[in-house]
Amino acid sequence: MTHELLIAQTVTGDAIVLRPGGDIDMARAPSVRKAVAEVMRTRPQKLIIDLSSVSYMDSSGIATLVEALQHAMRNKMKFVLVGITPRVKSAFEISRLLGLFTSAPTLEDALRL
Numbered sequence: 136m137t138h139e140l141l142i143a144q145t146v147t148g149d150a151i152v153l154r155p156g157g158d159i160d161m162a163r164a165p166s167v168r169k170a171v172a173e174v175m176r177t178r179p180q181k182l183i184i185d186l187s188s189v190s191y192m193d194s195s196g197i198a199t200l201v202e203a204l205q206h207a208m209r210n211k212m213k214f215v216l217v218g219i220t221p222r223v224k225s226a227f228e229i230s231r232l233l234g235l236f237t238s239a240p241t242l243e244d245a246l247r248l
Contacts, residue, residue: 142155142156142166142170144170147242147246149179149180149181150179150180150181150182150183150213151174151177151179151183152184153167153171153174153182153183153185154185154188155167155170155184155188155189156188156189157188157189157190157191158189158191158192159189159192159195159199160191160192160193160195160196163196164193164195164198164199167196167199168202168203171184171206175207175210175212178210179212180213181212181213181214181215181248182203182207182212182213182214183215183216183217183245183246184200184203184214184215184216184217185217185218185242186216186217186219186220186223187217187218187220189223190220190222190223191222191226192222192223192226192227193226194226197226197227197230197232201232204235204236214236215236215237215239215245216236216237216238216239217238217239217240217241217242217245218240218241218242219238
């Protein structure tokens with residue numbers, strides 16, 4: 136069984152949008168980390184992570200996104216989470232880390248930030 140997570144990537148204006156799908160857990164968080172690192176190397180003005188297709192995220196997935204946020208802040212990139220599902224939002228709330236992130240309900244809203 137492969138643990139590789141398929142992550143769609145699109146470019147919209149000055150933003151790169153990553154759309155992981157399924158569960159982001161300890162086995163699959165490295166795939167997200169790798170995709171984010173590859174995008175960060177291109178130094179986009181804005182990186183949007185669309186979580187609308189993520190059904191579950193554990194602490195390793197959240198840690199991966201915190202690392203990405205820190206990298207974005209160091210490099211003066213906007214970093215936005217969009218489409219956070221209720222189950223994933225609950226994991227962020229339990230960890231008390233949701234407030235660290237800029238988030239938007241829709242991709243259109245995120246692109247306007």
